[in-house]
Structure formats: C-alpha cells, structure tokens
Amino acid sequence: MLSLAGVTVRFGDRKAPRTALDAVDLEIAEHEIVCVLGPSGSGKSTLLRVVAGLQDVDGGRVSLDGADQAGVPVHRRGVGLMFQDHQLFPQRDVGGNVAFGLRMRGVSRDEQARRVEELLDLVGLPGARGRAVSSLSGGEQQRVALARALAPRPRLLMLDEPLGQLDRSLRERLVVELRGLFGRLGTTVLAVTHDQGEAFALADRVVVMRDGRIAQTGTPLEVWQRPASAFVARFLGFDNVVPATVSGAFADTPWGRISVPAGSAQGAVTLLVRPGGVRLSPAPDPAAGLRCTVEARTFRGSRVVVVLRPDAVPVPVPLPLLEAECDVREAPLEGAEVGVTFAVEDVMVLAPAG
Numbered sequence: 001m002l003s004l005a006g007v008t009v010r011f012g013d014r015k016a017p018r019t020a021l022d023a024v025d026l027e028i029a030e031h032e033i034v035c036v037l038g039p040s041g042s043g044k045s046t047l048l049r050v051v052a053g054l055q056d057v058d059g060g061r062v063s064l065d066g067a068d069q070a071g072v073p074v075h076r077r078g079v080g081l082m083f084q085d086h087q088l089f090p091q092r093d094v095g096g097n098v099a100f101g102l103r104m105r106g107v108s109r110d111e112q113a114r115r116v117e118e119l120l121d122l123v124g125l126p127g128a129r130g131r132a133v134s135s136l137s138g139g140e141q142q143r144v145a146l147a148r149a150l151a152p153r154p155r156l157l158m159l160d161e162p163l164g165q166l167d168r169s170l171r172e173r174l175v176v177e178l179r180g181l182f183g184r185l186g187t188t189v190l191a192v193t194h195d196q197g198e199a200f201a202l203a204d205r206v207v208v209m210r211d212g213r214i215a216q217t218g219t220p221l222e223v224w225q226r227p228a229s230a231f232v233a234r235f236l237g238f239d240n241v242v243p244a245t246v247s248g249a250f251a252d253t254p255w256g257r258i259s260v261p262a263g264s265a266q267g268a269v270t271l272l273v274r275p276g277g278v279r280l281s282p283a284p285d286p287a288a289g290l291r292c293t294v295e296a297r298t299f300r301g302s303r304v305v306v307v308l309r310p311d312a313v314p315v316p317v318p319l320p321l322l323e324a325e326c327d328v329r330e331a332p333l334e335g336a337e338v339g340v341t342f343a344v345e346d347v348m349v350l351a352p353a354g
C-alpha cells in the first residue's frame with residue numbers, strides 16, 4: 001500500500017548538510033500496523049512528513065497504492081496525520097474538531113453529524129459532541145484527535161508519538177485500545193515513537209531507526225528476541241552488551257569465558273546476555289563463577305533488577321557492569337558478594353561486531 005524507495009532528506013546548507021533520512025526503503029501492506037521506533041532526532045517525524053507530503057525529498061520515491069506521490073499535494077494523498085500534541089482547535093467544540101476534515105471535503109451537514117456520533121462512540125466518548133476542548137482531560141483530547149484523524153476514512157493513518165504526553169498507566173491502556181480499534185476498522189497505520197513499550201504493544205511490525213537509517217525490521221517478538229546490533233539491543237534496554245570473540249561453543253568476554261548457543265557466529269562479535277540468564281549464587285564458592293558485588297537493586301513488579309560490579313582482580317581495568325533479573329525473594333542485598341554464571345539460552349551473539 002505504502003512504499004518508500006531510497007527516500008533521502010537533507011537539512012542545512014550545502015556545506016554542512018544534515019541527513020535526516022538516508023536512503024530509507026519501507027513497505028507497508030494494507031491493514032498492517034507498522035511502528036517506527038527510534039531515539040529523538042533519528043528522523044521519525046521527517047519520515048511521516050514525507051509520506052504526508054509536508055516535506056520534499058532530496059532523493060527517492062513515495063508511492064501509495066502504486067502511484068508515485070511526487071507533486072501530489074497533502075490533501076489529495078488520503079492520509080490522516082495525528083501529531084504528538086493533539087493540536088485540537090481550542091475555539092471549536094469536540095464535534096467541530098472531529099468534523100473538521102469532513103467539512104474541508106464538503107461533506108453534507110447531516111452526514112457530518114452522523115459520522116461525528118459514530119466516531120465519538122468508536123473512541124469511547126459517546127455524547128461528547130458539544131463539550132469544550134478545554135474541559136477534556138489529556139486522554140480525552142487524545143481520543144478526540146484520533147476521531148478527527150479517522151473521520152475522513154484515510155487510507156493510511158499516521159501517528160506521531162500519539163501517546164507521548166499521557167501518563168504511563170493511561171498510555172498502557174490506550175495503546176491496547178488503539179490496537180483493538182485499528183484491528184476492527186482494518187486501518188493501515190504508520191506510527192512513530194521513541195517509546196519501545198508503545199511500539200511493541202501497538203505494532204504488527206517494528207522498524208528501528210538510527211540516524212535516518214533503518215537499523216532493524218521485524219515483528220515485536222523477532223526484534224525483542226534477536227536485536228540486530230548493539231545499538232538496537234541497548235535501545236531496547238538491554239545493558240549486558242559487550243564485545244566478545246567466539247570460538248566454537250565458547251566466547252571470550254570481559255566477564256570471562258562463557259558458553260554460547262550452537263550455531264552462533266564465530267570471531268569478533270557483539271554479545272548480549274539477557275538479565276534473566278545471569279544466575280547468582282552466594283559467594284564464596286569455587287564453582288560460583290565470576291565474583292561480583294551487588295551495587296544497586298531496582299524493583300520492577302515482582303522482579304528485581306540487580307546491578308553487579310565484577311570484582312576487578314586480577315584485571316587492571318574496570319569490567320562492564322552486569323544486570324541480573326531475579327525473583328524478589330531471591331534478590332541479594334546491596335553490598336552482597338555473589339558468584340555469577342550465565343545461562344547459555346540467554347546468551348545471544350549479535351553478529352558482527354559493532
């Protein structure tokens with residue numbers, strides 16, 4: 001449905017150009033929910049603006065349903081765009097906001113009213129038509145903005161950090177609602193966010209961006225289980241990422257020699273250990289593995305993430321810290337001395353190094 005081929009956008013003057021999008025290729029199928037995930041400045045908003053026709057490209061092509069969009073103005077592309085900060089019209093009531101796109105298209109008043117009611121039901125705000133925008137909570141404003149974007153039945157709905165301003169619990173609830181809603185409507189969605197939780201909960205497919213390039217594409221499960229690079233792994237919140245050298249079934253790492261899964265890439269690699277696979281045992285015990293001191297503990301629900309500082313002897317340079325995830329009841333106290341071993345199924349070789 002949507003196809004980007006080699007899309008490139010540069011900002012700044014010719015002497016010091018900044019590449020916001022660097023030869024981006026991306027395909028989105030009808031009914032698919034794709035979420036672009038990346039840190040601030042990675043080019044996410046620019047990507048949406050290009051598809052919407054709000055930003056010219058320096059190279060490449062955007063097609064919708066097979067038609068090249070070069071020269072097609074914003075209002076003829078049939079895309080809906082919802083920005084981070086809702087941008088509702090404060091002087092119009094809820095109904096006036098939702099009907100905006102319909103009015104622009106010359107839809108009759110009766111049809112506008114019908115469609116507004118239908119959409120407000122859909123987003124969980126039945127009967128809110130006459131309310132003032134200023135009387136709405138952040139979550140309600142977000143729903144109105146969504147209803148407004150959906151009203152003209154866009155063939156592609158684009159969301160820019162749609163839940164960014166809302167508090168966490170509301171965000172977590174809304175993202176599940178949104179996914180259900182888009183599924184029922186069969187909406188094709190291109191969303192962008194810097195929040196991995198949001199991306200993973202919303203998307204059929206996640207596209208990780210870094211500096212205007214696509215770093216990885218896959219289902220949430222694929223990306224989560226197999227980050228393509230140290231960058232992606234760290235961006236997803238994995239901290240146990242180190243350079244290593246793999247030879248056969250073992251890797252030499254800053255934390256010592258550890259087993260790697262069969263079939264792992266050989267040679268110089270980046271290696272990841274999931275925190276759940278960092279096993280702790282009370283030291284001293286000759287078989288306890290790498291000796292570490294517990295530096296900090298963070299509660300995450302019923303689990304505790306323990307930050308471990310490997311004891312420096314006999315290595316002269318500080319070793320990278322380790323994160324272990326354990327059950328609340330088993331988590332050692334700050335300052336405790338523990339031995340660390342690694343569960344091979346939680347060791348992942350991300351090839352190649354870099």
Ligand code: ADP
Pocket residue numbers: 011012018019020038039040041042043044045046047
């Ligand atoms: P994101 O949405 O991922 O935070 P953006 O697409 O907004 O990233 O920006 C990508 C890069 O392009 C950034 O370095 C940003 O400063 C730059 N940029 C974006 N818009 C403009 C603009 N209108 N003029 C100059 N630089 C811009």
Ligand code: MG
Pocket residue numbers: 044045046160
């Ligand atoms: Mg942005």
